[in-house]
Amino acid sequence: MFCQEQKVAESLTTPSIHSLEKFKSALKRRIQLRVPKDVELIDRLNIYVTGGDIHECLWHWSCYSHFSYNSRIERLEQKGSNVKKAFNT
């Protein structure tokens, strides 16, 4: 099981291959970002992905889309590179 939150309003679904692939690439990018508040979650998800259990996983659609939302990750990546720039000057 993937999601550990209890959401009464939303049922758990099995992800499609397509959304799994999208999710994996989002996860890779987030691993590189190492956003402190996400690190614990990302480590846990990474164990699922590398452990192969992901094919048996269940998740909330809203959790998935929140996690792999592209422009949000891009914003984080941008923020990360700005921080690096500030360090280098």
Ligand SMILES: [Zn+2]
């Ligand atoms: Zn969830």
